[in-house]
Amino acid sequence: GNSVTQMEGPVTLSEEAFLTINCTYTATGYPSLFWYVQYPGEGLQLLLKATKADDKGSNKGFEATYRKETTSFHLEKGSVQVSDSAVYFCALSPNSGGGADGLTFGKGTHLIIQP
Amino acid sequence: KAGVTQTPRYLIKTRGQQVTLSCSPISGHRSVSWYQQTPGQGLQFLFEYFSETQRNKGNFPGRFSGRQFSNSRSEMNVSTLELGDSALYLCASSLEVGGRTGELFFGEGSRLTVL
Numbered sequence: 001g002n003s004v005t006q007m008e009g010p011v012t013l014s015e016e017a018f019l020t021i022n023c024t025y026t027a028t029g030y031p032s033l034f035w036y037v038q039y040p041g042e043g044l045q046l047l048l049k050a051t052k053a054d055d056k057g058s059n060k061g062f063e064a065t066y067r068k069e070t071t072s073f074h075l076e077k078g079s080v081q082v083s084d085s086a087v088y089f090c091a092l093s094p095n096s097g098g099g100a101d102g103l104t105f106g107k108g109t110h111l112i113i114q115p
Numbered sequence: 116k117a118g119v120t121q122t123p124r125y126l127i128k129t130r131g132q133q134v135t136l137s138c139s140p141i142s143g144h145r146s147v148s149w150y151q152q153t154p155g156q157g158l159q160f161l162f163e164y165f166s167e168t169q170r171n172k173g174n175f176p177g178r179f180s181g182r183q184f185s186n187s188r189s190e191m192n193v194s195t196l197e198l199g200d201s202a203l204y205l206c207a208s209s210l211e212v213g214g215r216t217g218e219l220f221f222g223e224g225s226r227l228t229v230l
Contacts, residue, residue, distance in 0.1 A: 036221075043119065043221035044205070089158065102148060102160030102173055103219065 002027045006090045006106035013080055014114055021075040021109045023064075023090035031092040033057075033066050033073040034103070038087045047075075047088070085113045117142065119222035121206050127228045133194040136225045140187050140208030146170075147189040148219060149181060152203040161204075164189055165212050193227075201229045 006023045013019060025031065035047040035057070048057030053068035062077045073090060090106040120139040128134050140147050149161040160173035164183035181191040187208075193200055203226050207219035 041223075043223045044207075044219075045221065046218050049218070091158075102150075102163060102171060103158075104160070105150075105158035107157035 002031070002092060002094055002104040004090050004092055004104055004106035006088075007109050008107055010110040010112050012112045012114060015082055016079045017113075019075070019077040019080045019084075019111070021088055021090075021111070023073045023075065023106060025071050025073065025090070025092050025104075027071075027092055027094060027104075029094065030068075031094050033064070034091045034093070035062070035064055035073070035075050036089040036091060036105075038089065038108070040086070044089065080111075080113050082113045082115050085111055087111070119206055119208050119220055121204075121222035121225050123225060124223065125226045125228075127230060128196050129230050130196055130198060132196050133192060134196060134227060135190055135192045136204055136206075136227075138189045138191075138206030138208075138222060140189070140206075141220055144208035144210055144220070145187055146209045146212055147183055147187065148207045148209075149189070149191050150205040150207065151175075152205055152224070153201075158205070161191065163212070170212055196229045198229050201227060203227075 003026045032051045034049045036044045037047045038044045048059040050057040050066035056065045064073050064075045087108045087110050089108045091103045122137045146165045148163040150158050152158045162172045163170045167183045178194045183189045203224040205224045207221045
């Protein structure tokens with residue numbers, strides 16, 4: 001079946017540090033890949049997505065590139081801020097083209113940014 | 116516009132009881148998905164409804180059920196509660212069947228504690 005693996009953390013960084021959160025996946029075919037973010041006290045929200053190999057998703061200074069050869073979708077940001085403190089979830093959609101199979105999520109990475 | 120609304124936000128039940136959770140999607144969204152979030156298993160797909168029809172179901176026992184009404188509001192029910200059902204239950208809505216785009220809009224969840 002489909003699965004997503006990501007570092008769980010917590011990951012603690014200083015403000016303005018470079019961020020990488022690793023995400024690798026197992027899926028048949030060509031899934032779509034996503035990063036969701038959950039800020040304290042809020043629901044999950046889509047951060048960025050990529051629907052085919054070599055696509056780069058970007059939003060709010062975050063980027064992730066769909067690497068089919070390494071089955072990875074690592075999240076990066078050049079300079080993090082305290083407001084980036086949240087839980088980040090990597091997810092995939094099987095893109096079966098038929099009915100909905102639901103998203104498969106990683107277990108989430110808790111990111112803490114210290115001033 | 117208003118986001119996804121879930122009620123109740125918190126509830127406590129005892130083993131053997133049943134519970135019904137409600138979700139009102141974003142206006143115009145016809146798809147509603149349900150996910151269970153626990154520290155051990157992370158986010159797991161329960162089921163998705165679109166236009167009052169269940170489109171897919173995750174790997175959960177038959178004690179977990181749901182329905183969707185003509186106004187797209189959805190309810191999920193868990194019967195004969197077990198301690199392991201304690202979790203945050205998340206509802207997500209989308210314009211179309213969620214698995215195709217992955218762009219889901221999540222509510223803040225209903226936190227169920229089973230004693």
